[in-house]
Every structure is written in structure tokens, then in C-alpha cells.
Amino acid sequence: MVTAKAWVLKKHFEGFPKTSDFDLKTIELPNLKDGGKRKLLLESVFLSVDPYMRPYSRRDMKEGDIMIGTQVARTVESKNPAFTVGTFVVARSGWRTHFISDGKDLQLLPSSWPESLPKSLALGAVGMPGLTAYFGLLEVCKMKPGETVLVNAAAGAVGSVVGQLAKIGGCKVVGCAGSDAKVAYLKKIGFDEAFNYKTVTSLDEALRKASPDGYDCFFDNVGGKFASIAINHMKKYGRIAVCGAISQYNDSVPQQGPYMQVPMIFKELQMEGFIVTRWNNRREEGLKALLKWVVEGKVKCHEQVTEGFENMPMAFIGMLKGENLGKAIVKV
Numbered sequence: 001m002v003t004a005k006a007w008v009l010k011k012h013f014e015g016f017p018k019t020s021d022f023d024l025k026t027i028e029l030p031n032l033k034d035g036g037k038r039k040l041l042l043e044s045v046f047l048s049v050d051p052y053m054r055p056y057s058r059r060d061m062k063e064g065d066i067m068i069g070t071q072v073a074r075t076v077e078s079k080n081p082a083f084t085v086g087t088f089v090v091a092r093s094g095w096r097t098h099f100i101s102d103g104k105d106l107q108l109l110p111s112s113w114p115e116s117l118p119k120s121l122a123l124g125a126v127g128m129p130g131l132t133a134y135f136g137l138l139e140v141c142k143m144k145p146g147e148t149v150l151v152n153a154a155a156g157a158v159g160s161v162v163g164q165l166a167k168i169g170g171c172k173v174v175g176c177a178g179s180d181a182k183v184a185y186l187k188k189i190g191f192d193e194a195f196n197y198k199t200v201t202s203l204d205e206a207l208r209k210a211s212p213d214g215y216d217c218f219f220d221n222v223g224g225k226f227a228s229i230a231i232n233h234m235k236k237y238g239r240i241a242v243c244g245a246i247s248q249y250n251d252s253v254p255q256q257g258p259y260m261q262v263p264m265i266f267k268e269l270q271m272e273g274f275i276v277t278r279w280n281n282r283r284e285e286g287l288k289a290l291l292k293w294v295v296e297g298k299v300k301c302h303e304q305v306t307e308g309f310e311n312m313p314m315a316f317i318g319m320l321k322g323e324n325l326g327k328a329i330v331k332v
């Protein structure tokens with residue numbers, strides 16, 4: 001018998017999440033059984049903390065539920081020959097140290113995963129955030145060589161891949177992030193222009209200076225005020241991929257306009273929200289491309305690793321506050 005630890009949502013978040021909104025529980029897991037669903041015992045090795053957990057907790061969870069989330073896990077015991085002991089998988093089993101599965105809900109890492117590559121990247125650049133960048137740029141922004149791409153939250157899990165994929169695709173890339181260290185990182189990984197949106201005197205001026213001719217594509221991770229200013233810098237027929245709205249996730253009272261219809265009409269813009277799971281049928285294609293670029297060194301990855309399962313709420317809250325450079329990960 002194994003005792004798992006799990007973080008539950010004790011109280012729905014009101015405004016910014018607090019550590020007191022979470023509770024750490026222990027759960028006795030039953031032994032595996034021949035036949036039936038208890039075929040695999042897995043232990044989480046790396047867990048992901050992501051912005052979507054904030055809005056999805058309100059939509060999909062009730063108080064007392066285990067926090068939603070994904071992990072890279074190792075097979076510890078197996079009665080399913082498709083997953084031998086030691087096999088690593090990506091699972092969606094929430095914030096828990098151990099869990100039982102029949103294997104149907106598990107994803108193997110791509111078969112060409114090099115032994116030397118950290119498996120935690122399967123939660124970042126070679127996982128859901130990387131796929132978000134890939135499909136958002138190709139299918140929603142429809143970026144073309146020679147175009148100018150703007151991305152915010154640019155030093156994060158999605159944004160850092162967006163910028164690097166746009167460079168691979170022959171675009172000029174402008175990134176905005178919330179600290180000077182993040183801006184220095186963006187320049188290091190090849191962004192053409194980058195600035196700290198928290199310290200510029202005018203966001204409007206900073207966007208104009210970074211690309212006086214405007215932007216063909218805007219990959220929006222932030223929404224709110226940033227987006228309402230950036231829209232005025234779009235070129236005619238520009239495309240806006242509405243990926244996230246992290247500046248609004250913790251609002252108790254919805255933000256008011258300005259509203260976007262007028263610039264959308266005059267510039268004949270396309271603005272499309274999307275969720276990465278729309279392209280689940282092309283997951284393999286996306287992961288294969290991302291893995292290749294990472295292995296070739298064309299996409300660089302930084303991870304903000306928090307040690308210790310007990311620190312999951314802190315890592316989650318830290319990520320929402322912008323403390324992460326690259327993908328926020330918890331190592332059990």
C-alpha cells in the first residue's frame with residue numbers, strides 16, 4: 001500500500017490565490033489488481049503549475065477537489081505491458097505525488113526523446129505550452145516570413161517559444177516582459193526587440209519605438225489594458241491570437257473597456273481566441289517539430305524549478321506574480 005500526498009482546493013480563489021486556499025491531504029492508494037482498472041502505480045517526478053489552473057478551477061472544480069494539473073510521472077509498478085516499470089509518461093492526474101491508472105489516459109514521451117534531455121520539458125517547450133505557441137502562431141496568427149510578431153508574457157513558457165518559433169519562421173520579433181532580467185533573457189534567445197512593460201513610461205511609445213511600422217501578428221497572453229493599447233499598433237489586415245488573459249484571471253470585478261471594435265474595423269483585423277486542445281489530432285506533429293528544434297538548439301528552454309511537492313501552492317502563486325523565467329515546474 002502506498003500513501004499519496006495531494007493538494008486540494010480548500011476554498012475557491014477570491015482575487016489573487018493564497019496559500020490558505022489549499023490543503024495538503026494524504027490518500028491511501030489500493031494495491032494493483034489483475035484485470036480491472038488498477039493496472040499501474042505511478043509517481044510524479046515533475047509537476048506543472050500553469051495559469052489556466054486559476055480560471056479552470058472556478059469553472060471545473062468544487063471545493064475539496066484535488067487541484068487540476070499535469071505531471072511527468074514514472075511507472076513504479078505495472079500490470080500493463082505497454083508501460084514497463086521505469087517508463088516515463090505525461091499524465092493529467094492533478095497535484096498528487098502518486099496515482100493509479102489503467103494507462104488509457106497516459107501519454108508516452110516522443111520515442112526520439114534523447115536520454116540527456118530533461119523530461120520536465122514535456123511539460124513546457126515540448127509539451128502543452130510549446131504546442132500552444134506552435135499552433136497559435138501557425139494556425140491562428142498565420143505568420144509569414146518577413147512579418148513582425150508581438151508577444152507579451154514573452155519570457156514565460158508559451159511566450160519564449162512563440163518568439164523563437166517566429167524567428168525560425170523568418171519574422172521580426174518584439175517581446176514584452178515584467179523584469180529587466182527577463183528582457184535580457186529575451187535578447188539572449190534572439191528576440192529583435194524587448195522591453196520591460198512595467199518600467200516603460202508609455203507602453204504606446206515603447207510599442208511604436210520597437211516597430212514603427214506596426215505589427216502583423218500579436219500573440220496575446222495577457223489581455224486587458226496591454227491588449228487594448230497594442231491593438232492600435234496593428235498593421236492593416238493584422239492577426240491577433242487571443243491565447244490568454246492573465247492580467248484578468250484574478251479580477252473579482254471585470255475590467256472595463258476601452259473596446260476594440262473601432263481599430264478592428266478600420267484595420268480590418270482578425271482576432272481569434274483558441275485553446276490548444278483544438279489540435280489534439282496534430283499533437284504528434286507539433287511535439288516532433290518542437291523536440292527537433294530543442295535538440296538542435298534552435299529553441300532554447302529555461303525552467304524555473306521549485307523543489308518539493310509541499311511548495312506547489314507557492315510555485316503556482318509565484319508564477320501568477322511573474323516570478324518565473326521560462327516554464328514554472330515543481331520537482332517532487
Ligand SMILES: NC(=O)C1=CN([C@@H]2O[C@H](COP(=O)(O)OP(=O)(O)OC[C@H]3O[C@@H](n4cnc5c(N)ncnc54)[C@H](OP(=O)(O)O)[C@@H]3O)[C@@H](O)[C@H]2O)C=CC1
Nearest residue numbers: 051156157158177178221243244245246247274275276322
Ligand atoms: N489558449 C491556450 O490553449 C493556452 C493559453 N495559455 C495562456 O498563455 C499565457 C501564458 O501562459 P504560460 O506561458 O504558461 O505562463 P508564463 O510562464 O508566461 O507565466 C505567467 C506570466 O504571466 C505574466 N503575468 C502575470 N500577471 C500579469 C499581468 N497582470 N499582466 C501581464 N503579465 C502578467 C508574468 O510574466 P511578466 O513578468 O512578464 O509579467 C508571468 O511570469 C496565459 O495567459 C495562459 O493562460 C497557456 C497555455 C494554453
Ligand SMILES: CCCCCCC/C=C/C=O
Nearest residue numbers: 051052070128244275276
Ligand atoms: C494538458 C491540459 C490541457 C490544458 C489546456 C490549457 C488551455 C489553457 C487555457 C488558458 O490558459
